Amino acid sequence: MLDVRRLQVLRAVVTSGTVTAAAAHLGYTPSAVSQQVAALERQAGTALLERVGRGVRPTAAGLLLTEHAALISAAVAQAESALADLRAGRTGRLSVRYFATAGSTLVAPALAGLRAEHPGVRVELELSDPQDPFQEVADGRADLAVVVQARGHAGDGCRLVHLLDDPYAAVLPLGHPLAGKEVIDLHALSGEQWVGSEPPGPCLEPVIDSCAAAGFSPDFVIQSEDYATAQGFVAAGLGVGLMPRLGLRNQHPGVVVRPVRNPEPLRVISAAARTTALGQPALRSFLDALRDAAATGGRWLLRSGQPG
Amino acid sequence: MLDVRRLQVLRAVVTSGTVTAAAAHLGYTPSAVSQQVAALERQAGTALLERVGRGVRPTAAGLLLTEHAALISAAVAQAESALADLRAGRTGRLSVRYFATAGSTLVAPALAGLRAEHPGVRVELELSDPQDPFQEVADGRADLAVVVQARGHAGDGCRLVHLLDDPYAAVLPLGHPLAGKEVIDLHALSGEQWVGSEPPGPCLEPVIDSCAAAGFSPDFVIQSEDYATAQGFVAAGLGVGLMPRLGLRNQHPGVVVRPVRNPEPLRVISAAARTTALGQPALRSFLDALRDAAATGGRWLLRSGQPG
DNA sequence: TCAAGCATGTAGGACAGCTTAACGGTATTG
C-alpha cells in the first residue's frame, strides 16, 4: 500500500523542482525529504526521481504518482471541507420527532428559524406517537424530539430542555351552566359526564392526577383520539372535557373554553436530544428556535387564558 | 489535516460495526484501533463514534468521513493500479529517436514487435539528426535512440546496446571500369572523383578513416545530404561513392553496388538508453525487438553483399 | 447475580521519522 503522506512529499518535490525547495516548503530538512522519497521508491518498487545536474527530475512513474497524489489530495481536502460544513451546521440532516398539537405552534416556527440560520440543513420531520420518542432519540433514529414529559423519565444519555408549561382548560358546550363563570374550579366538574380527548399516556396523566387532587375521578363516557374530534363531541352535548391549550388553538364554534384552577392541570412540553449530539450547531439552533417559539406561544396561551 | 491512515481505521470500524472486529480485520488490538479513532476525533474536532450498548455507532460526522474515506481509498487504489500498469509495461510512453536509414530496416519492425507485446504503450517517434541524440536521451527528452556510434562516446549514464555492423559499399555508375569486379579494393578508388553522401559526423568518419588506412584522402566534388540523392549524382556520372548498406536498400537503377575491402568501412549502429530506464519492460521489449530486426536485417545485408 | 463481551484507558517497548553532520558531485565565478 502506498503511503499517502509520502505521496504528498513527492508531489512537493516534483512541483518545486528541487528537494531543498520542497523541504523548505514543508518545513523539513532536505535530508528528511530525500529519505521519504527513497522510502516511497522502495514501496513503489521503481525509481521516482532521477538526478540531473544539480537537481532532480521525476521519472515517468514519479510523474504518474505525482498526478495521482494531486487527486488524492483533492479527495482529502473535499473530505475536510465536507466535515467543516457539517461541523459549522452548513450541511447535515436533522431528524425531528414531534406530536400533533406541537406542530403548528412550536415546530413550524422553529423550523422557519432553523431554515433562516442554516439553509443547508435537511430536516426530516416525522409525526410520532408521543409515548416514547425518547427511545428513538436515544437509539439515534432521531436527533431531537418534542415530547410531553412523563413522570418517570430520567434522561438516558438524553438531555431534556424545558419548552413550555401547557395548561389544560375546561371545554364546555354552549349554554352549559358553568359557561358563565370566568374561571372554573376543577371540583365543579366532578359530577359531569366526560369526553376523553387522548389515549392513556403522558397527556392524560395530568388530567387524572389533577382530578384525583380535586377529590374525584372523571367519568369518561366516550374516548376520542384527537382534540378536534373531542371538541365536536363536547359541542354535541355528550359531556365536558379538559384539553391542553395547545390543542385548542383551533376552537370549535359550539364550545366555550374556560380556565381551570384548584388545581390547574399542566403538561410539561420539552425537547429531548442526545447529550453527545448537543454540540451540533444546527441542533442548538433548532433548540433555540423551539424555545423562542415556546415563549411567544406561551404569551398567546396566557392571553387566551383571560378571555375578554 | 486529516490522517488518511486513521480514516481507513475509522472505515474499518464503521463497516465492521465493532472496534474488536475492525481490529481483528486490520491485525491490530482493539486498543490500538480505539486510540487511532480517538486521535482522529481529536484531529476532526468532533466525535465520530458513539457508544451504544456493547458496541459503537458512527455519528453523522463519522459516517461522512467513512464515505469520504472510501473515496480516498479508491483514489489510492487507482494510483496503485496505474503504477502497476506502468511497471508492467501495459501503459506508458516511449520516446524514440532514430535516423533516416535506420527507419525502415530497424525501427519499423521493432515497433511492430513492441505493439504486439505491449499494446498500451504509446510510442513517440522522432527523426533526429544523428549527431547527438545521446544528449536527448541523457537529458530525458527521449527514452531511446538508435545512433551511429561515434568514437569518443563513452556513455554518460547511458547504456549502448550493439545492434548492427553496417558495412559501406562502393556505388559506381553503370559502365564504370570497376563495375565488372566482384569485390573492389578501396585503394582502387583513390583516383576517382567522389560523391559525398553525408554531412560531417559519425557516418562520414568511417569513410575518411578507411580511406586514410588505404593511403589516400577522398576527393569530394559534391556533397549530398541523403543517400537517394547521392545515388542520383553517381548515376549521372559525377563520381563514385561509399554508402552504407542500410542506405542502399532502395537502389537507383543507374548504379551498381559492389562490396569493398582492404579495409571495408563499417559504421556501428547501436541503441542508447539511460541505465536507470533500463528496467522498464516496454523499453526492454523494444530493445529486444530492435536486436531481432538487426539480426534479420544483418542477414539481408550479407546476402546483398554477394550479388548474384 | 454472575459471567462474557466490548470499549477504553495506562504503562512500556519497538519502530518510524526527523535532525545534525559529513560526503560526492555539479554548476558558477574569479
Next chain:
DNA sequence: CAATACCGTTAAGCTGTCCTACATGCTTGA
C-alpha cells in the same frame, strides 16, 4: 583552470508515534 557554493544523499542519533499487554468500567445474557 581553480575555487566556491549549492544540491542530493548517507550515516548516526534522538524524539515522538504507535502498537501491545494488562486492567477497568460498562452492558447484556444466562
